Amino acid sequence: MSGQTSSEYKYIGTRSIRPDGADKVTGRANYGADFFLPGMVHGKILRSPLAHAKILSIDVSAALAMPGVLSIATSEDLPDMNAGTESAGEGEVDFYDFSCNVLAREKVLYHGQAVAAVAATSEAIARSALDKIVVDYEELTPVLDLLGAQKSDSPLLHKNQTTEGPKGKGKTPSNIAKQMMLARxxxxxxFSEADVVVEKTFISPIVHQGYIEPHACVVRTNESNQIDVWCSSQGHFMVRSFMARLLAMDVSNIKVTPLEIGGGFGGKTVIYLEPVAAILSRKAGRPVKMVMDREEVFRATGPGSSSIVKVKVGAKSDGRIVAMEADITLNAGAFKGSPMMPSMMCVFTPYTCPNMKVTGKDVVTNTPKVAAYRAPGAPQSHLAAECVVNEIAKRLNIDPIDLRLLNAVDEGSPTIYGPKFKAIGLKAALTEARSHPHYASALSDNQGRGVACGFWFNVGLQSSATINITESGKAVVITGNPDIGGSRASMALMAAESLGIPLDQIKPIIGDTESVGYNDVTGGSRTTFASGGAVIKAAENLIQDLKRRAAKLMDIDVELVQWIDGQAVAPADLDKKPLSLARLARKAGATGGPLTATATQTARGAGPSFAVNIIDVEVDKETGSVDVKRVTVLQDAGKAIHPSYVEGQMQGGAVQGIGWALNEEFVYNEKGVMENPGFLDYRIPLASDLPMIDTVIIEVPNPGHPYGVRGVGEAPICPPMAAVTSAVNDAIGCGADFQLTELPLSPVKVLDAAEKLMG
Amino acid sequence: MATHVKTTINNEAVEFLCEPHESLSSVLRERLHLTGTKEGCTTGDCGACSVMLDDRLVCSCLVLGVETEGMSIDTVEGVAKADKLHPIQEKLLEHAALQCGICTPGIVVSAKALLEKKADPTEEEVRFWLAGNLCRCTGYDKIIRAVLDAASVLREEA
Known part of the structure; x- marks a missing residue:
């Protein structure tokens, strides 16, 4: 079916109303904190007041004696865990580290790390009980600086951690957890062939995913060692498997029911509260609800890695790029595991350049353990690479889009990490960008324009789907990925298209961990691609069954039956009336029992996505503040199943990137205490900061999906930081030598750079 | 000690007990289970808990439950009437102006308050009015378009 033009589709590509919409605009939808159980009590976490310290002792006796306090948890309640990474979900996990991040053992490694927890009959009692827990610490020097952490005389976070490299483990302990290299x-x-070489280092701070819904869960344990969990997450199967591992239980003893999720952006692909709530509940004999406040979210969840990325690019005078080199250092936070590898994979992937070398370092510091943040690691490395490519364009006096078109990857181009590209839409997106009216529009005084492209590889992983046909012939489509941005709508569209029945005959739901097969997390831009693929396969299985049953009722050979527009149709010369799905459903009892079909897959062939941005800014030369004037985002979606939600991903990703470029930053004092843990001081973009975000969807079908779908969620955040940074440098008149290289581009920095340029 | 408070919520008389420190958002959510009012920050920065208090738009996390004695509170649960969505709600859905949807109830309450004050706002006025309602998913584009579209529907209905 791939390669069909959009006009051949009846349902996909339309802008239907999302099935969960009415509940979400009326407040009826239940999110993580909206769930209640009879007899439920409240859990709160005691967090470390120090960024780096040994825990000498924890005395909970006074807290436990308080009226209303039902149970207390510390790391002593968690099973022992062996150190060492193992593959889990989207990547690698060290469950010893994970367990320490849930409740600290031996040491605290960042300000705000969970140390103990209390369950009490009210939240107020739980909070006051936290004050009664006495923890004796031996304070250690915090390691906060990404460069300083790497020095041999730096204090160490983990005494047993040595650097893992391409040639095995190092011998001496180090805060550098891992070093890797990719090259071709x-x-x-x-570089020796190059006519022009630009080398520059770009720095970005720790940022937060900034989802509006704080983490929340309700956990109920029973006397038969069963655990029921209701929570919001990017994958209830992920919650189940991580809880099972951390609590040393079998997954079959844990049932997780997903609640609606109020944003994640990667930050909810891990868990914090659920294992703690399970311990508290087991000890208290009551269901326990835990909800973080915003300050806890900032201090102890997520964030995205800070970065130091040095990029060197060499080009011939005609614009051909002949050498690209990057040195990427990412902050992992308190425990190893920054997104160093995807950062390395993405940095130069838009370019065909034959000579590339990319090195990466994963460094621990006394800051919260990073979590995935939308195209993890890629925006940081693209910031440097795309800005340097723009400087090259200026040096050579070549239009930056033309320069990219000259060097852009296309079908058949190799990637630095292995596979060759199948059909991709980078050149199409660049060509559209060059002819877009925005690109031809004039700039006023103090304005600048930046362009950048971005790449994210997208993933497939495991998905399951089940379709149950009701007695009335409607299709209940069950998938197992939380709907974070309209995936019920895309599942319904693909089911309608596959079954050939109207959209209002489809009811898409998200099953709990026991009512649908296993599904990996809602991450890697995989849901519409991989879980959608499972829905299409389940529909195909169902159609096979429907044809068999129709053949029986028509008393003809099954090979003669065709499924057309939601009906079983026999060849015209046999003079049989078509059988609709509703009719087959009513006859199901007589033809073999209820109609249901399931399909599972480990999805291969995830189509990578490329995005291109054109961003105009205006700099106020009195104050240094930057106003975003015009934004055009272009992206290859493969096939946009629901164009409005594809545009939404493009717009939302662009705006997160704009916030990252201009405002967002964790500010730490010398003690390692974050000084801006709230939305007032950690300022994400507001409606009043922005113009409309114009979108252009490019559709180069992904040959790895029946309808040509590519993941679209992550690529949009890859270009904007570089586009904004290039635009601001342009606006203050930097020419081919960018002065602003450290995010965020705060008014102070911009004013400073502008004044220096004016002499 | 808990205080007895008498209010009107969504045009119905509602009485509740609450402690003096409890915010209105907490009372609505935890005591009355009106969880359409969301809490994203409890410091008045995100707007997810927007409600009308005697016809004034407030962050309910910055109001104490005991302060609302004798007052009228309108929450998102009262916006749709008898199975009919309000034009703002309809337009938010038509424009696909929500992704995760957690900010949406606050946007609905806040946008309704704007359009009751000003039937024909400019894009800039909508942007500044909604500057107190954080959305991390959409980049605001579709929200602004939906509110402007709803304004024109409401003007036609008037």
Missing amino acids: GNVDEG
């Missing part, structure tokens, strides 16, 4: 060709030869 010979960069030294490449």
Whole structure:
């Protein structure tokens, strides 16, 4: 079916109303904190007041004696855990580290780390009980600086951690957890051929995903060692498997029912509260509800890695890029595991350049353990790469889009990490950008324009789907990925298209961990691609069954039956009336029993996505403040199943990137205490900060999906930081030598750079 | 000690007990289970808990439950009437102006308050009015378009 033009589709590509819409605009939808159980009590977490310290002792006796306090949890209640990484979900996990991040053992490694927890009959009692827990700490020097952490004389976070490299583990303990390299060709030869070489280092701070819904859960344990969990997450199967591992239980003893999720952006692909609530509930004999406040979300969840990325690019005078080199250092936070590898994979992938070398370092500091944040690691490395490519364009006096088109990857181009590209839409997006009216529009005084492209590979992973046909012939489509941005709508559209029945005959729901097969997390931009693929397969299985049953009722050979527009149709010369799905459903009892079909897959062939941004800014030369004037975002969606929600991903990703470029930053004092843990001081973009975000959807079908779908959620955040940074440098008149290289581009920095340029 | 408070919520008489420190958002959610009012920050920065208090738009996390004695509170649960969505709600859905939807109830309450004050706002006026309602998913584009579209529907209905 791939390669069909959109006009051949009846349902996909339309802008239907989302099935969960009415409940979400009326306040009826239940999110993480909206769930209650009879007899439920409240859990709160005691958090470390220090960024780096040994825990000498914890005395909970006074807290436990308080009226209304029902149970207390510390790391002593968690099973022992062996150190060492193992593959889990989207990546690798060290469950010893994970367990320490849930409740600290031996040491605290960042301000705000969970140390103990209390369950009490009210939240107020739980909070006051936290004050009665006495923790004796031996304070250690916090390691906060990403460069300083790497020095041999730096204090160490983990005494047993040595650097893992391409040639095995190092011998001496280090805060550098891992070093990797990717390469092709010979960069030294490449640079020797270059007519122009630009080398520059770009820095970005720790940022937060900034979902509006704080983490929340309700956990109920029973006397038969069963645990029921209701929570919001990016994957209830992820919650189940992580809880089972951390509590040393079998997954079959844990049932997780997903509640609506109020934003995640990668930050809810891990868990914090659920295992703690389970311990508190087991000890108290009551269901326990835990809800973080905003300050806890900032201090102890997420965030995205800070970065230092040095990029060197060499090009011939005609614009051909002949060498690209990057040195990427990402902050992992308190425990190893920054998104170093995806950052390395993405940095230069838009370019065909034959000579590339990319090195990466994963460094621990006394800051919260990072979590995935939308295209993890890629925006940081694209910031540097795309800005340097723009400087090259200026040096050579070549239009930056033309320069990219000259060097852009296309079908058949190799990637630095292995596979060759199948059909991709980078050149199409760049070509559309060049002819877009925005690109031809004039700039006023103090305005600047930046362009950038971005790449995210997207993933497939495991998905399951079940379709149950009701007695009335409607299709209940059950998938197992939380709907974070309209995926029920896309599942319904794909089911309608596959079954050939109207959209209002489809009811898409999200099953709990026991009513649908296993599903990996809602992450890697995989849901519409991989879980959608499972829905299509389930529909195909159902159609096979429907054809068999129709053949029986028509008393003809099954090979003669065709499924057309939601009906079983026999060849015209046999003079049989078509059988609708509703009729087959009513006859199901006589043809073999209820109609149901399931399909599962480990989805291969995830189509990578490329995005291109054109961003105009205006700099106030009195104050240094930056106003975003015009934004055009272009992206290859493969096939946009629901164009409005594809546009929404593009717009939302662009705006998160704009916030990252201009405002957002964790500000730490010298003690390692975050000084801006609220939305007033950690300022995400507001409606009044922005113009409309114009979108152009490019559709180059992904040959790995029946309808050509590519994941669209992550690529949109890859270009904007570089586009904004290039635009601001342009606006203050930097020419081919960007002065602003450290995010966020706060008014102070911009004013400073502008004044220096004016002399 | 808990205080007895008498209010009107969504045009119905509602009485509740609450402690003096409890916010209105907490009372609505925890005591009355009106969880359409969301809490994203409890510091008045995100707007997810927007409600009308005697016809004034407030962050209910910044109001104490005991302060609302004798007052009228309108929450998102009261916006749709007898199975009919309000034009703002309809337009938010038509424009796909929500992704996760957690900010949406606050946007509905806040946008309704704007359009009751000003039937024909400019894009800039909508942007500044909604500057107190954080949305991390959409980049605001579709929300602004939906509110402007709803304004024109409401003007036609008037």
